[in-house]
Amino acid sequence: MGASGSGKTTLLNCISTIDRASAGHIYLAGTDVTEIKEKEIARFRRENLGFVFQDFNLLDTLTVSENIALTLTINHVSPEQVSGLVHKIAVTLDIADILEKYPYQISGGQKQRCACARALINKPKLILADEPTGALDSHSSQVLLSTIQSINTELGATILMVTHDAFSASHASRILFLRDGEIFGEILKEHDTRRVFFEKILDILTKIGGGVGDVF
Amino acid sequence: MYFKLARRNIKRSAKDYVIYFITIIFIVMIMYSFLALGFSADIISISENMPIFTTYIIALSVIVTLISSFIVSYAVGFMLKQRKKEFAIYELLGMEVGAIQKLFLIENAVIGVLAFLIGLAAGTMLVGILTQIVKNIFDIPHSYRVSFSIKALLLSFVFFTLMYGAGLARSIRIIRQKKIVDLLYDSRKNEVISKQGRTSLRLALVIFSVFAIGTGIFLGGYGLTMQTNSAWGYLIGSIILLLAGVYVIYRNFPIMLITYAKRKNLKYSECNLFYLGQIGHRVQSSGRMMAITAILLTISLMTMFIGLVTGAGYKANMETYYPYDAGVAFDAPFTKNSFDGLISFVDEKCPVQEEIVFYLHDVDGYSIDALALSDYNALRSMLGLETVELPDDEYLVHCDTWTHIESIRAAMNKQPDVTIMDATLKNPQARINEEAMEQFQMAGTNGYVLIVADTIAAMLPANKIRVVMKLENGGIPELRSEIRRYLNSGQWHPELQAGEILPEHVTMGVTVKAWGLSNSLTSFTSISFCGLYLSIVFILLSCSILAFEQLSALDINRRNYQIIDKIGVSRQMQQKLVHRELSTFFFIPLVLPIIVMAVLMFGAQRLYSAYVYQKGIIPLYGFATITVFAILYSAYYVVTCHLFKSNIFMNKT
Numbered sequence: 019m020g021a022s023g024s025g026k027t028t029l030l031n032c033i034s035t036i037d038r039a040s041a042g043h044i045y046l047a048g049t050d051v052t053e054i055k056e057k058e059i060a061r062f063r064r065e066n067l068g069f070v071f072q073d074f075n076l077l078d079t080l081t082v083s084e085n086i087a088l089t090l091t092i093n094h095v096s097p098e099q100v101s102g103l104v105h106k107i108a109v110t111l112d113i114a115d116i117l118e119k120y121p122y123q124i125s126g127g128q129k130q131r132c133a134c135a136r137a138l139i140n141k142p143k144l145i146l147a148d149e150p151t152g153a154l155d156s157h158s159s160q161v162l163l164s165t166i167q168s169i170n171t172e173l174g175a176t177i178l179m180v181t182h183d184a185f186s187a188s189h190a191s192r193i194l195f196l197r198d199g200e201i202f203g204e205i206l207k208e209h210d211t212r213r214v215f216f217e218k219i220l221d222i223l224t225k226i227g228g229g230v231g232d233v234f
Numbered sequence: 235m236y237f238k239l240a241r242r243n244i245k246r247s248a249k250d251y252v253i254y255f256i257t258i259i260f261i262v263m264i265m266y267s268f269l270a271l272g273f274s275a276d277i278i279s280i281s282e283n284m285p286i287f288t289t290y291i292i293a294l295s296v297i298v299t300l301i302s303s304f305i306v307s308y309a310v311g312f313m314l315k316q317r318k319k320e321f322a323i324y325e326l327l328g329m330e331v332g333a334i335q336k337l338f339l340i341e342n343a344v345i346g347v348l349a350f351l352i353g354l355a356a357g358t359m360l361v362g363i364l365t366q367i368v369k370n371i372f373d374i375p376h377s378y379r380v381s382f383s384i385k386a387l388l389l390s391f392v393f394f395t396l397m398y399g400a401g402l403a404r405s406i407r408i409i410r411q412k413k414i415v416d417l418l419y420d421s422r423k424n425e426v427i428s429k430q431g432r433t434s435l436r437l438a439l440v441i442f443s444v445f446a447i448g449t450g451i452f453l454g455g456y457g458l459t460m461q462t463n464s465a466w467g468y469l470i471g472s473i474i475l476l477l478a479g480v481y482v483i484y485r486n487f488p489i490m491l492i493t494y495a496k497r498k499n500l501k502y503s504e505c506n507l508f509y510l511g512q513i514g515h516r517v518q519s520s521g522r523m524m525a526i527t528a529i530l531l532t533i534s535l536m537t538m539f540i541g542l543v544t545g546a547g548y549k550a551n552m553e554t555y556y557p558y559d560a561g562v563a564f565d566a567p568f569t570k571n572s573f574d575g576l577i578s579f580v581d582e583k584c585p586v587q588e589e590i591v592f593y594l595h596d597v598d599g600y601s602i603d604a605l606a607l608s609d610y611n612a613l614r615s616m617l618g619l620e621t622v623e624l625p626d627d628e629y630l631v632h633c634d635t636w637t638h639i640e641s642i643r644a645a646m647n648k649q650p651d652v653t654i655m656d657a658t659l660k661n662p663q664a665r666i667n668e669e670a671m672e673q674f675q676m677a678g679t680n681g682y683v684l685i686v687a688d689t690i691a692a693m694l695p696a697n698k699i700r701v702v703m704k705l706e707n708g709g710i711p712e713l714r715s716e717i718r719r720y721l722n723s724g725q726w727h728p729e730l731q732a733g734e735i736l737p738e739h740v741t742m743g744v745t746v747k748a749w750g751l752s753n754s755l756t757s758f759t760s761i762s763f764c765g766l767y768l769s770i771v772f773i774l775l776s777c778s779i780l781a782f783e784q785l786s787a788l789d790i791n792r793r794n795y796q797i798i799d800k801i802g803v804s805r806q807m808q809q810k811l812v813h814r815e816l817s818t819f820f821f822i823p824l825v826l827p828i829i830v831m832a833v834l835m836f837g838a839q840r841l842y843s844a845y846v847y848q849k850g851i852i853p854l855y856g857f858a859t860i861t862v863f864a865i866l867y868s869a870y871y872v873v874t875c876h877l878f879k880s881n882i883f884m885n886k887t
Contacts (some may be wrong), residue, residue, distance in 0.1 A: 036800060057804070064802025078790070079511030088507050092803055097502035136801070157834045 019187050019219070020196035021226065026180040029150060029196070033178065034146050035059050037141055049145050068137030068145040068175075070088050071165075072152035074129040076121040077138075080127075083108070083117035086135045093140055102227045109166045111165060121141075129160025131165060135158050138169060145169070151186050184223060188216040199225040240340040241345040243320075249877055250316045254309040255349050256873065261302050262353025262394060265295055267360035267790035268767045270386035274365060280372050281752040282711070287760045291320065292389070293347045294764055298771045299393040305775050306401025310342070312782040314408055321409065321669040331335060335406050342405075346398050354390070358382060364763075372755050388710055433517040436493075437485055443479040450475035451833075477529060484525035487822065488513055505811055509800055512815050516787070520819065523783050528823040532771030533704045534864060535827045539834060541765015542855040545758040552754040555668055556747035557617055559584075559705040560713060562721070563743040564728070565698045568734060572728035573701045579720050583713055588616060594718065595694035596653055596682060603698065604654070604684045604693035605632075616704060618667055620777065626687040627657070637683030639666060642682060652684065662784040696731065717848075766862075773863060777870035780820055786873050795882045805883075812879055820871050831856065 020026050031037035032042055035051055042127070044051040046066060054062050068089075076085050086104045095103070104123050108114040111131045114125050121132070130150055137145050137199050147166065151159035181187050191213070192194050194201040206213045239649060271277060272291030278284045304617065314321075325335050362378045369376035450472045459470030492514045496498075501507050513520065560580060562573070570591045577589055592609035610632070611621040624630060629652055633639055642664065652659045667685075705713075720726060721742065795808055803811075835856040 034800075057806075060802050060804030060807070062802075063800075067802070069800055069802075075792050075800065077508070077511055077797055079515040079794065080507060084501070084507050088798070089801055091502050091507050092801065095502075097500075100502040108245075163460060198798065201369070220744060 019181060019184075019193055019200070019223070021182060023198075025194040025199040026182070026196055028199075030146055030148055030178070030180050033144075034069065035063055064089070064140070066143045068107075068140060068142035068148045070130065070133050070145065070147040072149035074121070074126075074153070076129055076132060076134045078121050081118050081120055082113060082124065083133045085121070085132060086139055089136050089140045097204050097234060103139060104135075107139045111135045111138075120196070125158065126154050127161055130154060130158070130162050134162070134165060134169065138173065138175060141175070143176065145175050145177045147181075149181055150179065151183065159186065184216060184219045187219050188212050193219065195222055195226060202226055237340055240337055240344065242340055243337070244344060247313075249316065249881060250313060251345060252877060253778055253781045253870075253873065254313065257309065257344060257400075257774055258346065258349035259353040259356065260774050261298070261397075262350050262390065263300055263360060263769065264358040264770055264774075265302075265384050265393060266354055266357030266386055266390040267364055268763065269295060269607040270357065270388050271364045271368070272525050273383050273385045275362070275367060275379070276381075277368055280368070280374065281756045281798060282287040282749075283753055284756050287756060287763070288765050290760050291767070294767055295389070295393055295540040297768070298851040299397045301771055301775055305778055306397055306719065308313060308402050308779060309782060310405040311408070312786055314340075314405055315786055316579035316788075331410055333749045335409050338405065339402065342398075342402055346394075350391075350394055354387065368759055368763075369451040371759055372752070400787070419841040420784070436489065437481055440486055440490070441729050445874070446475045446479035447483075450479060457752065459478070462507035468714075473558075476800070480529060480532070481525045484823070484826070487519040487524065488521045505798075505807060508794075508803075509811055509814055510810075512794070513818055519696045520783070523779065524819070524823045528687070528826040529782055530772050530776040530779075531823060531827040531863075532830050534549060534769035534776070535831050535859060537765050537772070538769035538862065539831065539856060539859040541762050541769070542858060543597040543838060543852055545760075545762030545765070546851050546855055548754055552751050555670075555754075556745060558752045559709045559747045560717070561702040561740075561743075561745045562717065563698070563700045565730045566728070567695070567697050567734035568699050569731055570699070575703065575718070575726055576720065577703070580703060580705070580713070580717065583716060584709045586703050587706055588704040590616060590702050591699065593691075593696035594698035594700065595696050596685065596692050596698075597652075597694060600652065600684070601861070602631075602682060602684050604686050604691055604694055605689045607685055608688050610685050613671060614669075617669075617671060618703070619671075622667070622685075624685060624687060626689060627659055628687075629659040629661050630667060630685045631661070631682060632669075632685055633672065634665045634668055634670045636668075638682055639668065641810075642666060653831065654690055655689060655773075668682070697737075709746055709748045710745065711749040714744055714749040717744050717746070769865070770862070773866050776823070777867060780823070781870050781874040784816055784819055785877055785881075788878070791878075808883070809879070812882065813875070816871070816875055816878060819865075820874075824867075831860070 028037065032039045033046070033051065035054065039052050042052070046087060049062070051062075069168075076082075078087070080088065083101075083104050086107065087100050090100050091097075104115060104117070105114065108117055108207075111134060113128060113131050113135060116128055117134075121129055124132070130153075133150075134145075150166070151162055154162060163186060166177060166179070170177050170191075176188075179186070187193055191207045192204070194204050203225070205215075205218050205222065210218070233234075263462075268291050272288040276290065281838050313675070321338075324337075325331065358380060359385070360379050365381075366376050366378055389873070453468045453475065454472035457465045459471060492510055495506065495510055501510055562576065573589075573591050577586055580586055590609065590612050592605070592612070594603040594605060597604050607622075607624050614621055622630070631642055631646070633642055643664070646661065646664055646666075652660060652661075755797075795812075797810060798811075799805075835852060839852045
């Protein structure tokens with residue numbers, strides 16, 4: 019978490035290999051991300067990472083099911099398996115009935131669940147979510163966050179979410195706070211209820227200073 | 235202030251303007267250079283009827299202006315599409331529509347003037363080369379020289395203003411009519427494959443089109459072998475069927491491709507999904523565009539090939555169309571002595587080395603003239619051909635016009651013997667000599683003759699007389715008009731054969747090889763250069779349409795490629811996808827022109843190579859056509875690819 023300009027997205031971009039770190043190292047499942055060769059980056063990305071973006075990044079030229087299938091085809095999953103896998107994940111994320119629609123025909127919440135499905139289907143080691151609820155209304159946000167939480171608990175995927183919204187953050191189990199490009203603090207949910215955890219987040223945001231505006 | 239803003243805009247949207255700019259430069263260059271060639275005093279003075287070349291070029295320039303104004307308005311449409319958001323923002327900020335129009339006008343005027351000047355400079359260089367090519371055709375010594383033609387400049391300027399003005403006027407109208415909301419929000423919707431177009435119906439339509447193309451080819455082939463006017467009916471019918479067939483096939487092609495790919499699970503292999511999405515989201519318009527470009531490219535390749543081959547074939551054949559240096563024909567019963575005066579007249583102008591005066595005899599009951607064997611052999615020796623022998627009771631046919639040979643052969647099969655003056659002549663080996671001797675086409679006979687023994691010929695009336703001459707150094711082109719003047723002047727007094735009267739109408743013919751050659755070269759030059767001119771413009775038109783079409787959706791494409799980059803598609807694969815996408819649009823329209831060119835070259839080689847008296851003309855000019863085409867086409871492909879990539883992969887490390 020952190021105010022805008024604190025370096026959240028830069029960090030995410032560095033972890034996700036979209037951007038190169040100017041100094042330091044990033045280790046992901048034993049691999050130094052900063053040392054990966056240019057040619058290997060794409061492969062590393064598709065084999066280890068899943069992405070969920072604020073503006074969904076779905077291809078308007080493809081249907082929902084094709085958007086989800088795209089990840090599989092890039093990973094050379096055999097064509098016979100593709101339809102089955104897409105359907106399975108769509109049922110999990112409750113988007114099975116919109117599979118044949120195009121992104122511009124569905125709501126923001128549905129788009130984001132579609133993006134989640136695309137990120138998940140490949141069973142990545144890490145799912146990177148950049149303000150996934152940023153473009154959603156509160157109801158859709160709620161549904162999406164529950165979905166992400168269940169992805170974490172039921173499917174066992176690690177999710178690294180960037181947000182400046184305390185409510186979204188309260189669904190996490192561990193939060194790192196950034197200020198001016200540095201880690202300002204860290205809290206763990208552990209056995210707290212979500213309400214208590216939410217209060218803790220607000221406290222820290224108040225300390226940081228930049229986050230007060232988000233509370234009141 | 236507008237000028238400053240306009241200048242900045244041009245700088246910023248330079249990438250969008252590139253194709254537009256290149257196309258206009260090319261058009262100005264081609265138009266100016268051909269006009270300058272047509273007006274060049276050097277070229278016009280080459281032969282008597284060369285001014286007709288100028289007329290052709292001006293007429294074609296009008297057509298080119300019309301076609302090019304279409305390109306300009308298309309290009310302007312493309313520019314507007316690229317920048318409608320920008321204009322909407324100007325409007326939102328309170329700029330008046332009139333001011334925006336003015337801004338756009340200034341921008342385009344700057345681009346236009348710049349392109350015109352560069353095109354003019356390039357055109358001036360090109361004229362030198364074209365002039366050299368023409369002089370080379372006429373075997374005139376030449377060297378590269380840059381020359382400038384004011385007339386061509388003025389005319390190019392008028393045509394350019396017309397085509398550019400028409401395009402700009404349209405864009406101004408569009409800006410005025412568009413509302414901010416239209417300008418701001420692009421429809422991202424994909425074009426849907428229409429529901430009525432069920433696969434089976436589509437398949438039926440395609441099968442029907444293939445059938446139409448087949449019928450078209452058959453009708454065309456049949457029409458070409460016909461000698462009557464109804465051939466035109468067959469040819470026009472054939473062209474309509476071919477065009478309709480091709481249009482329907484191309485319109486349905488992308489849809490079929492996608493339907494097929496989706497059905498066969500092909501879509502799940504590698505990045506096919508993305509590729510199909512890229513092609514599919516403009517499935518209707520891309521099909522239409524492919525159809526139009528395929529037809530345009532086919533027309534331009536055909537025009538260029540037919541123009542070049544006909545022209546070159548014409549030049550090669552002229553040598554055989556004029557086997558004698560000079561010849562005079564009269565369809566009147568004159569005595570052979572009548573030509574003594576003429577021969578000495580010619581001798582004064584160009585020394586006569588050898589002359590033959592001979593009759594063509596009427597054969598009662600047959601629509602063919604007869605020639606005595608001794609005259610025939612004399613002509614043959616003059617041309618360096620072997621003399622022939624013929625028994626008194628036999629005949630043979632000489633025909634150097636290939637279109638008649640089959641029907642003569644058929645007539646001979648039906649009725650092998652000829653009866654002349656109670657004598658029955660046979661032709662046991664069905665001999666038809668085909669060497670180019672041409673004397674029989676002078677003054678209205680049909681291009682074939684019956685060769686009979688001298689004794690037989692002597693019995694027949696001699697109502698047609700010819701004289702052919704071999705001249706020192708082959709003679710001069712002016713000889714033709716001088717001979718005509720002499721014959722019509724009253725100085726010449728032909729004598730009639732004893733007991734004959736002068737017919738009411740006397741047909742006269744004068745042929746002079748030197749004159750014929752220089753004029754046939756004019757035709758060659760006119761046909762070839764007009765073909766070249768028109769087809770280059772057609773190719774430019776098709777290429778720029780293709781390029782604009784690919785670059786028109788850059789915003790969406792950039793976003794799409796960024797997305798697949800984020801989800802782990804390698805840069806190498808992305809480059810591959812760009813090439814695949816662009817080549818689909820650039821090369822599928824080529825399938826038809828390639829097939830047509832292959833059929834045309836093969837057909838021309840089979841049907842006509844025997845009648846073009848110089849080997850290798852058809853493959854040579856086929857190759858020339860393909861080379862010119864390939865250079866222009868690849869230039870556009872490379873530029874489009876570069877612009878596409880630099881836009882898609884910009885800001886990426």
